[in-house]
Amino acid sequence: MLKRADPATGPVVAAKNVSLVFQTNDGPVNALSDVNLEIRKGEFISFIGPSGCGKTTLLRVIADLEQPTEGEILVNGTTSAIARANRAYGYVFQAPALLPWRTVDRNVALPLEVMGHSKAERAERVARTLKLVNLDGFERKFPWQLSGGMQQRVSIARALAFDADLLLMDEPFGALDEIVRDHLNAQLLKLWAATQKTIAFVTHSIPEAVYLSTRIVVMSPRPGRVIDVIDSPLGT
Amino acid sequence: MLASLRNGNTIPVVIVLAVLLLAWYAAAVRMNAPWQETLNTRAGEVEVPIGDFALQTWAQERPVLPAPHQIAAEIWNATVALEFTSRRSLAYHASITLSATLLGFAFGTLLGIGLAVIIIHNDTSDRSLMPWIIASQTVPILAIAPMVVVGLGAVGVTGLLPKALISMYLSFFPVVVGMVKGLRSPERIDLDLMRTYNTNSWQVFAKLRWPAAMPYLFASMKVGIAISLIGAVVGELSNAAGGGLGVRLLTGSYNGQTIQIWAALFIAAGLAAALVIAVGLAERLVNSAMGARA
Numbered sequence: 001m002l003k004r005a006d007p008a009t010g011p012v013v014a015a016k017n018v019s020l021v022f023q024t025n026d027g028p029v030n031a032l033s034d035v036n037l038e039i040r041k042g043e044f045i046s047f048i049g050p051s052g053c054g055k056t057t058l059l060r061v062i063a064d065l066e067q068p069t070e071g072e073i074l075v076n077g078t079t080s081a082i083a084r085a086n087r088a089y090g091y092v093f094q095a096p097a098l099l100p101w102r103t104v105d106r107n108v109a110l111p112l113e114v115m116g117h118s119k120a121e122r123a124e125r126v127a128r129t130l131k132l133v134n135l136d137g138f139e140r141k142f143p144w145q146l147s148g149g150m151q152q153r154v155s156i157a158r159a160l161a162f163d164a165d166l167l168l169m170d171e172p173f174g175a176l177d178e179i180v181r182d183h184l185n186a187q188l189l190k191l192w193a194a195t196q197k198t199i200a201f202v203t204h205s206i207p208e209a210v211y212l213s214t215r216i217v218v219m220s221p222r223p224g225r226v227i228d229v230i231d232s233p234l235g236t
Numbered sequence: 237m238l239a240s241l242r243n244g245n246t247i248p249v250v251i252v253l254a255v256l257l258l259a260w261y262a263a264a265v266r267m268n269a270p271w272q273e274t275l276n277t278r279a280g281e282v283e284v285p286i287g288d289f290a291l292q293t294w295a296q297e298r299p300v301l302p303a304p305h306q307i308a309a310e311i312w313n314a315t316v317a318l319e320f321t322s323r324r325s326l327a328y329h330a331s332i333t334l335s336a337t338l339l340g341f342a343f344g345t346l347l348g349i350g351l352a353v354i355i356i357h358n359d360t361s362d363r364s365l366m367p368w369i370i371a372s373q374t375v376p377i378l379a380i381a382p383m384v385v386v387g388l389g390a391v392g393v394t395g396l397l398p399k400a401l402i403s404m405y406l407s408f409f410p411v412v413v414g415m416v417k418g419l420r421s422p423e424r425i426d427l428d429l430m431r432t433y434n435t436n437s438w439q440v441f442a443k444l445r446w447p448a449a450m451p452y453l454f455a456s457m458k459v460g461i462a463i464s465l466i467g468a469v470v471g472e473l474s475n476a477a478g479g480g481l482g483v484r485l486l487t488g489s490y491n492g493q494t495i496q497i498w499a500a501l502f503i504a505a506g507l508a509a510a511l512v513i514a515v516g517l518a519e520r521l522v523n524s525a526m527g528a529r530a
Contacts (some may be wrong), residue, residue: 091429096423101526103527114435
């Protein structure tokens with residue numbers, strides 16, 4: 001058993017001996033093998049490694065989208081399921097996953113509607129988060145009217161809208177070209193500084209990981225495991 | 237003006253229509269010729285010039301194949317030129333068929349959506365309901381319709397409802413198939429996103445599955461409304477007293493009134509086309525509200 005740390009000072013995420021085996025038609029796949037990790041409050045932590053190393057799976061385990069077959073994962077001192085029920089994190093997927101029939105503002109408002117915020121509260125939060133990702137003025141556009149980079153910024157705004165302290169990002173800029181990606185990385189750093197959030201960031205780009213993070217978790221495939229954790233000198 | 241004709245679809249459409257009409261008139265001459273020859277022989281008219289003979293075949297009272305202008309005239313006489321309340325008014329009978337169609341279509345669409353919702357939320361119901369739903373459509377509607385109409389008539393349910401039930405029986409099927417597919421159309425990533433918000437299944441339905449299913453719903457409803465009309469007409473065949481286009485088809489065939497049959501057929505076809513167009517218009521309204529690319 002992990003010690004139930006005080007959520008105010010303890011680690012935001014604590015993984016202890018986490019393993020996950022997927023049963024597939026070709027036999028079991030060790031997606032994660034004996035992962036031990038702590039993510040501290042306010043950190044910008046990157047997960048890097050070749051495809052199949054389990055970095056996305058680890059993020060999904062933290063988000064309670066996958067269940068570990070062994071070990072224990074605590075988010076804010078509670079189980080990941082309780083953390084999800086408490087809306088403890090915002091998740092940014094590889095694709096923007098915007099609902100095409102909703103305008104930008106209503107896409108950002110989606111989690112707020114689900115969580116039962118009042119209309120006035122929704123409008124205020126939507127305006128604030130869209131400003132944070134420099135998309136004020138695009139409220140009434142539909143997703144297809146935006147570029148890929150702008151769509152991904154909308155999805156970041158959506159993850160920020162309900163003020164979760166933890167931001168889980170799964171290769172959010174992986175599908176974008178390099179110029180847009182560099183620009184968004186710079187924006188993300190500013191956003192991190194402005195919001196003081198804890199960010200867990202999956203990438204397969206070493207420069208991106210080095211540029212963004214305070215700590216880099218290096219992972220390796222077959223079985224997916226953590227082989228090194230590096231304190232990044234660039235990120236502060 | 238000429239350029240816009242050349243570039244548009246008008247000329248091809250007119251040509252196709254003209255070819256169809258020509259073929260029809262030619263077929264009318266050929267199919268009505270034997271009876272016309274008999275008539276002419278009886279009347280002692282021999283050696284009728286071919287042009288006059290053709291005109292005769294297009295003007296018979298009970299032709300095997302009526303000419304288009306005869307049908308057009310019959311439609312005019314039985315709708316515009318006739319009091320609506322007349323038992324011979326095709327407009328009156330069309331309105332009866334239309335009511336049954338719309339009621340049955342509404343029932344069928346609601347039933348189809350309801351079944352689809354149950355099916356996608358419950359694996360057992362998928363496996364237990366779907367075979368029955370498919371089997372229901374393999375039974376010939378012509379065999380079921382009289383049983384429904386007569387059976388309900390025996391317990392005092394007459395008029396619109398039995399016919400609407402037959403429409404429903406036909407029209408729920410495309411809706412259930414389309415909506416099962418539509419409600420399952422959201423991708424894994426969309427469902428994961430909803431899960432990160434800790435949504436309940438009602439929220440997933442209302443905010444994700446239902447809007448995502450709209451294109452499927454309208455495609456299904458276009459099929460559904462056309463076969464609703466067929467269901468209503470078939471239902472009318474079993475209850476001649478109730479009126480409707482089906483009854484006009486039936487009495488026309490009893491009395492050899494081919495022109496009347498064809499006129500009713502064309503009204504039914506026109507009605508079906510108008511209904512499909514109406515669903516299409518509703519689809520466009522919903523699409524533009526849902527941000528579809530213009």
